[in-house]
Amino acid sequence: MRILVVNTGSSSVKLRVLDSSETLLARHDLAPTDGGSLHDAMAAALSELPAADVVGHRVVHGGAEFRHPVVVNDSVLARLERLAPLAPLHQPAALAGIVATTGAAPHLPAVACFDTAFHATLPAAATTYAVPESWRRDHGLRRYGFHGLSHAYATRRVAELLGQDPGRLVVAHLGAGASLAAVRDGRCRDTTMGFTPDEGLVMATRTGSVDPGMLLWLLQEEKLDLDELADGLHRRGGLQALAGSPDMRTVLREADAGRDRAQRAVEVYLHRLRAGIAAMAASLGGLDTLVFTGGVGEHQPTIRAGAVRDMAFLGPAVDATANASAQADQEITAAGAACRTFVVSSREDLQIAHGVRRLLAAGNQ
Ligand SMILES: Nc1ncnc2c1ncn2[C@@H]1O[C@H](COP(=O)(O)OP(=O)(O)O)[C@@H](O)[C@H]1O
Ligand SMILES: CC(=O)OP(=O)(O)O
Numbered sequence: 338m339r340i341l342v343v344n345t346g347s348s349s350v351k352l353r354v355l356d357s358s359e360t361l362l363a364r365h366d367l368a369p370t371d372g373g374s375l376h377d378a379m380a381a382a383l384s385e386l387p388a389a390d391v392v393g394h395r396v397v398h399g400g401a402e403f404r405h406p407v408v409v410n411d412s413v414l415a416r417l418e419r420l421a422p423l424a425p426l427h428q429p430a431a432l433a434g435i436v437a438t439t440g441a442a443p444h445l446p447a448v449a450c451f452d453t454a455f456h457a458t459l460p461a462a463a464t465t466y467a468v469p470e471s472w473r474r475d476h477g478l479r480r481y482g483f484h485g486l487s488h489a490y491a492t493r494r495v496a497e498l499l500g501q502d503p504g505r506l507v508v509a510h511l512g513a514g515a516s517l518a519a520v521r522d523g524r525c526r527d528t529t530m531g532f533t534p535d536e537g538l539v540m541a542t543r544t545g546s547v548d549p550g551m552l553l554w555l556l557q558e559e560k561l562d563l564d565e566l567a568d569g570l571h572r573r574g575g576l577q578a579l580a581g582s583p584d585m586r587t588v589l590r591e592a593d594a595g596r597d598r599a600q601r602a603v604e605v606y607l608h609r610l611r612a613g614i615a616a617m618a619a620s621l622g623g624l625d626t627l628v629f630t631g632g633v634g635e636h637q638p639t640i641r642a643g644a645v646r647d648m649a650f651l652g653p654a655v656d657a658t659a660n661a662s663a664q665a666d667q668e669i670t671a672a673g674a675a676c677r678t679f680v681v682s683s684r685e686d687l688q689i690a691h692g693v694r695r696l697l698a699a700g701n702q
């Protein structure tokens with residue numbers, strides 16, 4: 338069975354065709370666009386890619402309802418559309434991708450695989466906001482967590498690389514969006530993203546966590562309107578806000594060249610990242626294995642080194658040579674470090690293919 342995987346992120350739409358032995362047959366990347374142009378771009382891409390038997394889509398938000406991959410029909414699509422305001426940079430584009438592939442190839446079943454699903458095992462202490470009970474009851478406010486396809490894949494892959502259970506594991510998915518997951522026995526115990534993919538770490542164009550009182554003040558006293566607020570939090574925040582570029586490659590190049598604002602951006606990014614890693618370790622009672630994944634996690638030795646700087650008290654330390662030259666799926670642990678550290682290529686496509694196969698195999702029994 339050949340699977341076409343559609344991974345709609347905030348900065349790219351990645352198309353991959355995988356055969357039944359998980360070999361990558363073809364790849365094609367699109368910029369995320371909406372509506373008609375996505376439909377045309379997808380139709381053009383599908384006509385060039387090898388034919389597939391099923392399409393697996395990354396859908397960022399499955400809410401409380403979707404905890405496993407599901408075949409998309411009109412009713413599922415309508416329920417997923419209701420979650421769109423909870424992930425405005427992702428959900429509309431992912432659903433437009435489903436409509437586009439179904440339009441271009443109506444005979445192909447579409448399976449949705451969810452970022453939130455891996456976090457379904459979070460304990461109540463990690464999912465609950467200390468907001469009024471009526472808000473939780475009437476509006477369903479709770480923490481969900483995202484990047485679950487990547488966290489789940491990294492969890493499987495690092496166990497293979499270690500040849501044993503990774504113990505108390507923290508996965509750092511650092512891409513355009515960024516989040517951490519605390520994992521034990523293959524189950525997620527804590528994460529940095531929340532009700533939406535806005536919470537937690539500093540990201541490419543998202544602010545990550547900010548003081549809610551500051552937002553109230555901006556609305557009440559500075560008369561910012563909602564569109565300006567959303568734009569600042571989603572598109573003009575993060576590295577974009579601090580360094581003038583959302584791309585960590587550019588930011589690091591400018592920091593190397595001595596530009597103050599780029600150096601400060603990196604320090605702000607790392608400050609939040611180190612605090613997050615320590616918080617995840619606290620939820621696990623310690624740290625045995627640390628994994629870096631996502632575009633930044635996989636390709637930026639400076640960020641990996643900075644993330645574990647002065648963290649020996651917690652276990653991790655990286656070998657400078659191994660870190661500088663690390664390729665996908667390699668260990669970078671410093672000699673004598675109590676925590677083993679790995680770089681793992683983010684293969685959300687393989688995790689989606691895995692979910693699609695399991696769903697179809699269960700359906701055929
Ligand atoms: N080859 C690379 N070298 C350095 N950084 C990279 C590389 N590829 C991607 N990145 C960084 O990763 C970010 C995108 O991460 P990625 O995980 O691909 O994004 P997405 O969230 O869209 O899936 C880019 O903004 C860039 O900063
Ligand atoms: C959930 C999320 O932020 O995804 P991405 O990093 O692909 O934007």
Ligand SMILES: [Mg+2]
Nearest residue numbers: 346347512513
């Ligand atoms: Mg991504």
